[in-house]
Structures are given as C-alpha cells and as structure tokens.
Amino acid sequence: MRLLRSTLDLFFPPLCLSCSKRLKGNETLLCLTCLAKLEWLEGVCSVCGNEIKNKHCRYCSSQHIYFDKVRSLFHFNSVVQSLIHNLKYNETTIVSNFLKSYFEIYLNSYDPFEKIDLISPVPLHAVRKRARGYNQAELLSGKIAKILDTEHIPQLIKRKKYTKSQTQLNKAERDNNVESAFILNNKFDISNKNILLVDDVFTTGSTVNSISKLLKENNCNKVFVLSIAHA
Incomplete structure (x- = not known):
C-alpha cells in the first residue's frame, strides 16, 4: 500500500x-x-456572530432575529473558500475530516453554546441533493454530533420550495428567496429543545433565520447556528 x-x-x-x-x-x-491563513473568528457579536468594533451590532439592530446565537470557525477568505468549494462539489472523506478536526478544537476550546438537545443541517432541496449526491451541511452536522455526543436528525427540516442560489442575491432578495421555503418534519417533537443548525457559510443569515422562525413557531427553546465561515 x-x-x-x-x-x-x-x-x-x-x-x-x-x-x-x-x-x-x-x-x-x-x-x-x-x-496559516485559517484564522479563528473572534471579537464578534454575542448573538449574530458578526465582527464588531464596539458593543453596537448594526446587523442585530436592523432586523428581527429568531436564532439565539451564531458562531463560525473562520474569517472567510480565499483559503476557506477553497475548502468549502471542495467540500460542496468534490467531497472526499479527507476534506470533511480535516474540517472536523477544527470543529473539535473550536468546540472544546470555546464551548460556545448552552446544552444542545439535537443537531440538524440546513437542508438542500431534494432535486439539488440528488444532483450533487449529498448535502455538505449534513456531512458536517453528522461529525459535529459525534464530537458533542448529541442526537443528529438530518430529516428534521425539509426544503419544500426549490430556491435559486443565494450567491448573487442581496439581503432583501435572499430574505424573499427563502420565505416559506422550509417545513418541519412533524415526526419529531422539538418542544423546549435547544437545536443546533449546521451550515457551511453564514452570509446574510436569511436562510438560518427563516428556519429559526419555523422552529420557534413550533415551540423549540433556542436555536444556535454553527458554520465553517462567516462571510
């Protein structure tokens, strides 16, 4: 060999x-x-995870936020972008395991969340998942669930509406694009549960905020978000 x-x-x-x-x-x-260009993201808002230079966060004060805390591993740069691109389109075990090692270091060092009852990925629409062959957020959420020894429910949230890619959309367009795009799998009781959502990148927060709203409407306690990078 x-x-x-x-x-x-x-x-x-x-x-x-x-x-x-x-x-x-x-x-x-x-x-x-x-x-060496993988830099931990620090000095962030206690809620949305955006970098702030003073105690006032313009992101949080400008909209209604349904999630309780967002944390990301890294500053978004070209190196992080390459990792995420390969995770999304050229997935190999070595890429997800590489990222798992950083999630493990981060979670053990910073312990950023309260007690988590279950973990779920931000879902892909079934059409997009079939075309890609997997959901990169689900790959990550499964590994994070093992790190935290917490229940993993990939089917908790379903994307019922096929939405266009968020990449080239502004904040208002992203909000509109994901409005009413998700449904909760009623087989699972989330009452009073603390839920950790996992995604690859946190950009404007439109997607996770829409999902968080849905979860809160179904009586979950708190929604936390964890991603590779904050763009």
Missing part, C-alpha cells in the same frame, strides 16, 4: 487545495502558507 501511494504521489503529486502548490510530506490538503 505504501509503495502504491508513493508511486501515485510520484506521478500525481498532491497539490494544495487553495494555491495548487505541490504539498510536502508533512502537509495535508493545504500547504503551510495557506494553512
């Missing part, structure tokens, strides 16, 4: 996911230069 790996590396050397530089023997996925 080692001989096969060495032969493959000789003809197909592993490259950094971000800068495409050839990786050295002690490097995995990212070269040391790119690895």
Whole structure:
C-alpha cells in the first residue's frame, strides 16, 4: 500500500487545495502558507456572530432575529473558500475530516453554546441533493454530533420550495428567496429543545433565520447556528 501511494504521489503529486502548490510530506490538503491563513473568528457579536468594533451590532439592530446565537470557525477568505468549494462539489472523506478536526478544537476550546438537545443541517432541496449526491451541511452536522455526543436528525427540516442560489442575491432578495421555503418534519417533537443548525457559510443569515422562525413557531427553546465561515 505504501509503495502504491508513493508511486501515485510520484506521478500525481498532491497539490494544495487553495494555491495548487505541490504539498510536502508533512502537509495535508493545504500547504503551510495557506494553512496559516485559517484564522479563528473572534471579537464578534454575542448573538449574530458578526465582527464588531464596539458593543453596537448594526446587523442585530436592523432586523428581527429568531436564532439565539451564531458562531463560525473562520474569517472567510480565499483559503476557506477553497475548502468549502471542495467540500460542496468534490467531497472526499479527507476534506470533511480535516474540517472536523477544527470543529473539535473550536468546540472544546470555546464551548460556545448552552446544552444542545439535537443537531440538524440546513437542508438542500431534494432535486439539488440528488444532483450533487449529498448535502455538505449534513456531512458536517453528522461529525459535529459525534464530537458533542448529541442526537443528529438530518430529516428534521425539509426544503419544500426549490430556491435559486443565494450567491448573487442581496439581503432583501435572499430574505424573499427563502420565505416559506422550509417545513418541519412533524415526526419529531422539538418542544423546549435547544437545536443546533449546521451550515457551511453564514452570509446574510436569511436562510438560518427563516428556519429559526419555523422552529420557534413550533415551540423549540433556542436555536444556535454553527458554520465553517462567516462571510
């Protein structure tokens, strides 16, 4: 097996996911230069997780927020973007396991949430999930549930409306795009439960706020959100 790996590396050397530089023997996925660009996101609003330079958060004061706390691992930059892109479109176990190690460090070091009763991913529409073959948020939520030894319910929330990609939309368009896009799976009782939603990126918060509203309307206690990055 080692001989096969060495032969493959000789003809197909592993490259950094971000800068495409050839990786050295002690490097995995990212070269040391790119690895150093993974910066923990600190100095953030206690609720929405946005960076703030003073105690006033313009995001929280400008809208009705249904979630209780958002936390993200990293500043969003080109290196993080490369990791997320590969997780979404070229998923290999090595990418999700790489991210799992950072979630484990973060959760054990910062302990950012109160008691969590169950964990669920932000869902993809069935059409998009079939086309991609998996939901990247579900890959992450499953690993996070193992880290926290907490119940994992991937089917808790369903996306009933096929929505356009949020990538090029502004805040108002994103809010409108996900309005009434989700339904709760009534097989599960969430009364008085603290729920952790997992997604890849927190951008405007429109998606998780819409889901949080749905969960609160169905009597859950608190909704927390955890993502790889805050854009």
